[in-house]
Amino acid sequence: MSLAGAAAMQSLMGTKFLHMLGNADIVERLFKPALAGEKIGAICMTEPNAGSDLGSIATVAKKVDGGYLLDGQKTWITSAPVADFFTVFARAGEEKKLTIFLVEKHFPGITVGREIHKMGVWALPTSEVAFSGCFVPDSHRLSKEEGDGEAHLRKTLAEIRIITGAMALGVARAALDEAVRYAGERKQFGKPIDRFQAIQMKLAEMATGLEAATHLVRYAAWLRDSGRPHHKEAAMCKLFATETAASICDQGRTRAGLVWLRDGIPGAALPARRALHADRRRHQRNPETDHRQGGDVMSAVAQGLARPGGPAQGRRIRILLAKPGPDGHDQGAKVVARAMMDAGFEVIYTGLRQTPEAVARMSLEEDVDVIALSSLAGSHLPFCRKLRPLLEANRLTDKLWLIGGNLPAQDHDELRALGFRGVFPTGSKLDAIVDYIRGR
Ligand SMILES: Cc1cc2nc3c(=O)[nH]c(=O)nc-3n(C[C@H](O)[C@H](O)[C@H](O)COP(=O)(O)OP(=O)(O)OC[C@H]3O[C@@H](n4cnc5c(N)ncnc54)[C@H](O)[C@@H]3O)c2cc1C
Numbered sequence: 001m002s003l004a005g006a007a008a009m010q011s012l013m014g015t016k017f018l019h020m021l022g023n024a025d026i027v028e029r030l031f032k033p034a035l036a037g038e039k040i041g042a043i044c045m046t047e048p049n050a051g052s053d054l055g056s057i058a059t060v061a062k063k064v065d066g067g068y069l070l071d072g073q074k075t076w077i078t079s080a081p082v083a084d085f086f087t088v089f090a091r092a093g094e095e096k097k098l099t100i101f102l103v104e105k106h107f108p109g110i111t112v113g114r115e116i117h118k119m120g121v122w123a124l125p126t127s128e129v130a131f132s133g134c135f136v137p138d139s140h141r142l143s144k145e146e147g148d149g150e151a152h153l154r155k156t157l158a159e160i161r162i163i164t165g166a167m168a169l170g171v172a173r174a175a176l177d178e179a180v181r182y183a184g185e186r187k188q189f190g191k192p193i194d195r196f197q198a199i200q201m202k203l204a205e206m207a208t209g210l211e212a213a214t215h216l217v218r219y220a221a222w223l224r225d226s227g228r229p230h231h232k233e234a235a236m237c238k239l240f241a242t243e244t245a246a247s248i249c250d251q252g253r254t255r256a257g258l259v260w261l262r263d264g265i266p267g268a269a270l271p272a273r274r275a276l277h278a279d280r281r282r283h284q285r286n287p288e289t290d291h292r293q294g295g296d297v298m299s300a301v302a303q304g305l306a307r308p309g310g311p312a313q314g315r316r317i318r319i320l321l322a323k324p325g326p327d328g329h330d331q332g333a334k335v336v337a338r339a340m341m342d343a344g345f346e347v348i349y350t351g352l353r354q355t356p357e358a359v360a361r362m363s364l365e366e367d368v369d370v371i372a373l374s375s376l377a378g379s380h381l382p383f384c385r386k387l388r389p390l391l392e393a394n395r396l397t398d399k400l401w402l403i404g405g406n407l408p409a410q411d412h413d414e415l416r417a418l419g420f421r422g423v424f425p426t427g428s429k430l431d432a433i434v435d436y437i438r439g440r
Contacts, residue, residue, distance in 0.1 A: 002123030004170060008163045009078045009124070010034065014041025016156055017087045017100055021142040026102060030085050042083035044074040044129055045153070054089070054098075054153065059131060061092040061099060067138050068092065070101065070109070070131040080112050080127035087142065088131070089149055097147030102140040109134030158234040162224060165217040165234075165241035172210045172245035179203060179252035206248045213241040317437065319370040322350040322359045324383045332426070333374035336404060339430040345370075345437065356383060360390035368399065370437055373420075375405035384418045391419070400440050404428060 018031040018041070033039040050056035059072025070090055080086070085104050092099040103110055113128035143149055180203060183194035193199050220237040223230035319340055323333050330352050340347045348366050350358070363371045371391065375383065380403060391397065403415055404424035412423045422436050 001167065001171065002121050004167045005078070005121050005124045008160070008167065009043070010037075010041060012160055012163060013043040013156065014079065014083075014087070016159075017043075017142050017152065018085075018102065020152070021100065021144065022102065023139060025139070030102075030104075034084075039084040040079050040082050042077050042079045042086045042129075044077050044080075044086050044088040046076045047073055048075055054150075057089055057091065057098060059088065059090040060096070061090040061101060061136070063092070064135075068101065068136045068141065070103065070134040070136055072131050074129045074131075076116065076126060077129045078124055078126050080129050081115060081125040083112075086110070086129065089153065090131075092141075092143075093146035095147060098149030098153065099146045100142040100149045100152060101136045102142050103131070103134060103136055104140075107134055107136065154231075158231045159224060161234040161238040162217065162220045162230075165213070165220065165237040168238075168241040168245040169210070169214055169217055172206075172213065172241070172248045175245070175249045175252050176203075176206050176210055179206065179248075202251055206251055209244040209248060213237070213244040216240050316344060316346045317370065318346045318348065318366065318368045319372055319437070320348050320350065320359070320363050320366055320368040321372045321374060322354045322362070323352050323374050324354050324356070324359065324379065324387075330374070332405065336372075336374060336430065336433065339434060340437075343434040343438075345434075356387040356390055359387055360394050360396070363391065363396050363399065364394045370400045370402060371396065372402040372404070372422075375403060375407065378406065380405065380407060381411055381414060384415060384420060388418050400437065402433070402437070404433065 015031055015034045018026055018034070022031055030039055030041070034041050044059075045054055045057070047057055047059065049058065057072075059070065059074065061068040061070050068090075070088065072090060074088070077083075077086070083105060085102060088101045088103050089098050090101060091097060105112075109132050111130045111132070113130055116126045116128070118126060143152075180194070183199055183203060184192050186193045194203065216233070216237040220230055220233035223233055321333060321337050321340070323330050333349065337347045337349045348362070348368065350362060354362075359371065359373070362368075373380070373383070373387075384403065391399075391401070397419070400422065401420045402422035402424065403420045405426060407415065407423060407425045409425070412425075415423050421440075422433070424433055424436075
């Protein structure tokens with residue numbers, strides 16, 4: 001989404017007015033490098049009191065000798081912290097109508113302010129931008145006449161609506177693909193869940209919604225490209241495609257119990273996934289509660305969302321304690337397992353002679369928070385080198401990876417570089433291991 005957003009803002013909102021209205025110098029010096037990705041443009045419409053209602057824009061441009069002085073405050077400006085130039089909507093002329101100006105980042109009087117931290121689209125920075133007596137030369141008034149800004153803006157907003165609809169299609173497509181993939185892989189009652197009619201119906205509904213939204217977006221884009229009126233269709237396609245994308249994400253998550261959530265919502269996703277797994281286990285233990293599953297899943301998701309980054313509320317820290325390699329005994333591992341259980345953690349102990357494949361599989365299946373290896377045989381480095389890509393492939397990189405046992409000091413750095421953040425050589429205190437896990 002960040003990449004799509006960056007492309008949309010740069011190719012339309014950030015550069016369109018330079019292309020349409022800029023003089024030769026502006027086109028050569030700013031527009032062409034922007035097309036090549038060498039300069040970045042931003043657009044400044046929104047203000048603290050002018051969001052949907054752009055008629056309330058209060059930034060003013062006062063005419064002075066050779067140019068204008070801009071005063072006002074803009075907010076929610078995409079790419080502002082990295083922008084080379086800004087297309088700014090301000091009120092000018094006797095009637096104080098919307099007029100378009102181009103401000104370069106080195107002009108005195110422009111300040112890029114506080115960065116706004118968003119829930120998503122993190123690779124695309126957003127900031128406030130302030131203008132205080134910012135001098136803009138006449139050559140940088142993009143409007144041919146004072147006050148023609150509103151008509152230009154209306155046309156461009158229709159285009160960005162079509163692009164927003166297209167971006168929503170991308171989100172919906174990714175969510176649906178992941179839902180279909182998971183439903184084909186996930187087996188319950190002896191078969192993949194996509195063989196159950198209820199799941200098929202849901203996936204069919206999602207696919208149909210996506211198909212309809214795709215046609216609507218393409219139709220609006222075709223109208224625009226062929227020079228026909230398209231304002232109504234642009235608004236419709238944005239409305240329908242964004243609602244459809246949200247619904248597909250939502251249904252993929254809740255109806256099929258899909259692990260799609262794993263990467264879907266930054267921060268909130270992982271605990272929500274754990275909560276879904278935890279919920280499933282509870283129902284397996286008590287089949288009589290099956291009819292409450294929908295409500296429980298939702299409450300589990302809500303609990304997970306409430307605690308981004310940690311295990312779901314009401315659940316103990318779950319640790320896989322694995323004993324790799326051909327070791328002859330597992331006394332040490334058992335002592336560590338006991339200490340972890342005494343500390344209140346839930347421990348799943350594998351027993352002896354686990355392979356990297358088995359450790360990765362169990363870590364995923366058991367939905368653990370911590371993957372701990374107890375190693376004695378001196379095979380720790382080859383084992384960890386093999387295990388790491390398997391854990392990565394199963395998207396288990398957010399778990400805490402630990403290793404303990406007979407680990408020569410010269411190997412510790414490589415173990416940490418491989419992702420085993422906690423390295424506990426023989427003789428480490430049990431309390432230290434427990435505290436380390438709790439602390440993280
Ligand atoms: C990620 C992001 C990037 C952005 N990038 C830029 C940018 O680069 N440049 C820029 O200028 N702006 C940018 N914006 C601002 C964006 O254009 C505004 O958020 C948008 O115009 C809505 O304004 P608002 O957030 O103030 O909401 P408001 O206008 O306060 O609306 C709040 C709610 O009330 C509803 N509402 C408002 N008026 C009515 C009405 N008449 N009838 C019914 N419901 C109504 C809205 O639909 C909305 O649900 C960005 C916003 C976001 C979230």
